[in-house]
Amino acid sequence: MKYIDEFQDPELARRLLDEISSTVTRPWALMEVCGGQTHTIIRHGIDQLLPEQVELIHGPGCPVCVTPLEVIDKALAIASRPDVIFCSFGDMLRVPGTGRDLFRVRSEGGDVRVVYSPLDALKIARQNPDREVVFFGIGFETTAPPNAMTVHQARRLGIRNFSLLVSHVRVPPAIEAIMRSPDCRVQAFLAAGHVCSVMGVGEYPALAERFGVPIVVTGFEPLDILEGVRRTVAQLERGEHRVDNAYPRAVRPEGNPAALAMLEDVFEVTDRAWRGIGVIPASGWRLSARYRDYDAEHRFCVTGIDTCEPAQCRSGEVLQGLLKPHQCEAFGTTCTPRTPLGATMVSSEGACAAYYLYRRLDIDKSAALEASPVG
Amino acid sequence: MYGAGTTSASAVPPLDPTAWTCPAPLRDHPRIVMGHGGGGALSAELVQHIFAPAFGGEALAQLGDFASVSLGGARLAFSTDSFVVRPLFFPGGSIGDLAVNGTVNDLAMSGARAAYLSCGFILEEGVELSVVARVAEAFGAAARNAGVEVATGDTKVVEAGHGDGIFINTAGIGLIPAGVDLRPQRVVPGDVVIVSGAIGVHGVAIMSVREGLEFGVEIESDCAALGGLVAAMLAVTPDLHVLRDPTRGGLAASLNEIAAASGTGVVIQERHVPVPPPVANACAILGLDPMYVANEGKLVAFVPREHADAVLDAMRAHPLGRDAAVIGEAVEAHPGMVVARTGLGGTRVVDLPVGEQLPRIC
Numbered sequence: 001m002k003y004i005d006e007f008q009d010p011e012l013a014r015r016l017l018d019e020i021s022s023t024v025t026r027p028w029a030l031m032e033v034c035g036g037q038t039h040t041i042i043r044h045g046i047d048q049l050l051p052e053q054v055e056l057i058h059g060p061g062c063p064v065c066v067t068p069l070e071v072i073d074k075a076l077a078i079a080s081r082p083d084v085i086f087c088s089f090g091d092m093l094r095v096p097g098t099g100r101d102l103f104r105v106r107s108e109g110g111d112v113r114v115v116y117s118p119l120d121a122l123k124i125a126r127q128n129p130d131r132e133v134v135f136f137g138i139g140f141e142t143t144a145p146p147n148a149m150t151v152h153q154a155r156r157l158g159i160r161n162f163s164l165l166v167s168h169v170r171v172p173p174a175i176e177a178i179m180r181s182p183d184c185r186v187q188a189f190l191a192a193g194h195v196c197s198v199m200g201v202g203e204y205p206a207l208a209e210r211f212g213v214p215i216v217v218t219g220f221e222p223l224d225i226l227e228g229v230r231r232t233v234a235q236l237e238r239g240e241h242r243v244d245n246a247y248p249r250a251v252r253p254e255g256n257p258a259a260l261a262m263l264e265d266v267f268e269v270t271d272r273a274w275r276g277i278g279v280i281p282a283s284g285w286r287l288s289a290r291y292r293d294y295d296a297e298h299r300f301c302v303t304g305i306d307t308c309e310p311a312q313c314r315s316g317e318v319l320q321g322l323l324k325p326h327q328c329e330a331f332g333t334t335c336t337p338r339t340p341l342g343a344t345m346v347s348s349e350g351a352c353a354a355y356y357l358y359r360r361l362d363i364d365k366s367a368a369l370e371a372s373p374v375g
Numbered sequence: 376m377y378g379a380g381t382t383s384a385s386a387v388p389p390l391d392p393t394a395w396t397c398p399a400p401l402r403d404h405p406r407i408v409m410g411h412g413g414g415g416a417l418s419a420e421l422v423q424h425i426f427a428p429a430f431g432g433e434a435l436a437q438l439g440d441f442a443s444v445s446l447g448g449a450r451l452a453f454s455t456d457s458f459v460v461r462p463l464f465f466p467g468g469s470i471g472d473l474a475v476n477g478t479v480n481d482l483a484m485s486g487a488r489a490a491y492l493s494c495g496f497i498l499e500e501g502v503e504l505s506v507v508a509r510v511a512e513a514f515g516a517a518a519r520n521a522g523v524e525v526a527t528g529d530t531k532v533v534e535a536g537h538g539d540g541i542f543i544n545t546a547g548i549g550l551i552p553a554g555v556d557l558r559p560q561r562v563v564p565g566d567v568v569i570v571s572g573a574i575g576v577h578g579v580a581i582m583s584v585r586e587g588l589e590f591g592v593e594i595e596s597d598c599a600a601l602g603g604l605v606a607a608m609l610a611v612t613p614d615l616h617v618l619r620d621p622t623r624g625g626l627a628a629s630l631n632e633i634a635a636a637s638g639t640g641v642v643i644q645e646r647h648v649p650v651p652p653p654v655a656n657a658c659a660i661l662g663l664d665p666m667y668v669a670n671e672g673k674l675v676a677f678v679p680r681e682h683a684d685a686v687l688d689a690m691r692a693h694p695l696g697r698d699a700a701v702i703g704e705a706v707e708a709h710p711g712m713v714v715a716r717t718g719l720g721g722t723r724v725v726d727l728p729v730g731e732q733l734p735r736i737c
Contacts, residue, residue, distance in 0.1 A: 043664075046721065049721050091662075104406070
């Protein structure tokens with residue numbers, strides 16, 4: 001796999017930064033939708049390097065952060081059952097539900113396993129025919145197709161002891177909800193490249209037109225982010241609001257037809273609650289009626305779990321870009337990755353965790369940047 | 376085109392951000408979770424709040440990978456470590472190699488050459504004798520290679536299901552050479568930070584076999600005994616300030632421990648930290664940071680500036696230090712904090728890991 005070095009080249013980055021600086025004439029607020037992009041921005045210090053007029057607002061695109069508390073509680077209830085092997089991607093294990101997380105369930109005897117693919121969970125189901133195997137299917141349009149394919153495979157192979165706990169969410173309705181918020185400051189979007197590699201860009205022109213915002217499909221390496229910012233700022237300065245693909249090596253306008261067909265077969269669009277935000281209409285997927293018997297919520301009768309979240313942290317405002325993580329009074333004091341108040345501090349893609357882990361606090365930057373023996 | 380569910384603007388009610396809420400915190404774990412063994416903040420809390428108060432003792436208060444103790448006029452380095460790795464055999468080594476080299480290297484960080492080792496084998500009922508024999512062979516070979524004698528041992532068997540095949544505990548002692556005093560408290564601003572080679576190799580090698588992940592090329596563990604490399608460095612000058620063997624928690628954890636104990640800040644230049652492409656690629660795929668990935672045959676040294684070039688040359692002349700690199704320095708600013716200058720010229724704080732690093736969802 002090449003491209004890591006090429007897309008982190010300091011010289012090319014400097015050129016892009018110079019071009020952005022020479023283009024910008026007034027303050028602009030851009031939202032990067034995806035948590036993976038937030039992570040790159042903070043990890044590489046991109047936000048410090050951009051001209052002051054370009055503000056990056058961190059959007060709600062962290063699948064771990066936006067998975068609702070009641071879904072986490074359903075996962076905890078299912079994972080606690082002695083007849084269940086509960087499989088999940090790693091970063092969901094630390095997300096707090098009501099009083100517990102999946103690590104806690106594991107320490108109490110629950111069989112909770114980290115997998116790297118939903119197909120691994122299906123393999124575990126085949127190897128353990130006397131146990132129920134549940135995969136925690138969360139995430140955006142990127143993780144939905146493989147999860148759909150796994151359920152499709154389970155049915156094709158007649159594997160009955162497998163089910164999916166689904167909490168999938170979709171980006172375009174979230175963009176719409178953000179733009180319709182009365183406090184919205186967002187003037188342009190860096191759209192999540194991986195989402196578009198699946199879905200294509202067909203849903204975005206209507207949003208760009210309706211709300212008058214440029215939407216630039218952007219990748220995840222530092223130079224991808226800078227190129228996305230460069231194109232976005234150029235549009236804003238020219239008063240344009242088009243959909244532009246700055247990630248053509250991965251994104252075709254029509255997306256991935258095979259993945260789209262799989263989604264069409266297995267899922268159906270539904271209203272979905274986003275953690276810290278509330279219900280956004282038509283913003284999620286659930287298993288369609290044809291696959292309902294693979295729905296873990298129904299299989300384990302946890303549909304009735306309904307959790308009210310106490311108002312303790314302001315991650316909802318962070319997720320919508322109304323508040324920077326360090327502007328929250330709990331940030332870094334009562335709320336840290338060790339003691340997270342909310343999911344934005346748990347997931348490494350969460351804006352709060354990214355700020356905390358790579359925080360710059362009151363570092364004397366000149367001291368940090370002064371010549372060292374390695375320059 | 377799959378685009379069902381796009382709604383008309385009028386169907387979307389305005390959001391009320393002031394009504395958005397978040398969950399109650401998880402303050403404490405009443406039981407041990409995996410993060411308590413991750414070498415990060417949870418591990419440190421476990422030791423500080425449970426073990427250290429219960430045991431007391433001056434030697435334990437050092438809380439390092441080794442204790443420096445005096446006995447009959449001799450200055451001894453004393454260390455113990457337990458090994459619970461899965462799988463038992465991995466590219467580049469086995470639990471037998473790790474059990475020897477882990478303790479030998481902890482002693483080496485004091486400047487001592489390990490003299491004697493103890494070994495405690497905890498075997499699970501049902502493990503094949505041939506597997507135990509292979510591990511024992513590897514253990515013996517590693518000990519001979521490190522020049523350490525296995526002087527005492529013990530074996531226990533636990534019922535099937537109560538172990539993971541083989542667990543091993545080793546303890547070791549060695550003499551600290553006269554004039555050598557390796558402690559983080561000796562670090563001063565201006566010290567040069569040197570790492571002995573590529574980081575993250577062992578952790579990625581283990582992950583690749585444990586999780587069945589393929590990264591295009593087989594990555595072999597860097598598991599090795601570092602006593603010879605340390606001796607070569609001390610031959611240049613006994614005045615090295617501190618050495619660390621960045622195992623659990625990786626380079627980030629070691630640098631943070633040194634920064635915290637010395638009260639100095641640390642600045643590293645990210646682009647000078649040697650990360651081999653297979654490790655960088657594997658970490659990119661999994662959403663991990665190589666700075667936090669375990670190593671088993673590497674050390675990080677804080678060296679007085681006037682000796683840095685000579686020490687670096689001596690390291691590069693040794694097979695285990697061929698790729699040694701200067702990666703940064705100790706500074707007066709931001710005491711106790713490790714700051715990285717990123718490849719693009721920004722800065723970020725490199726914090727102590729909380730628990731285990733978790734692969735990211737996307």
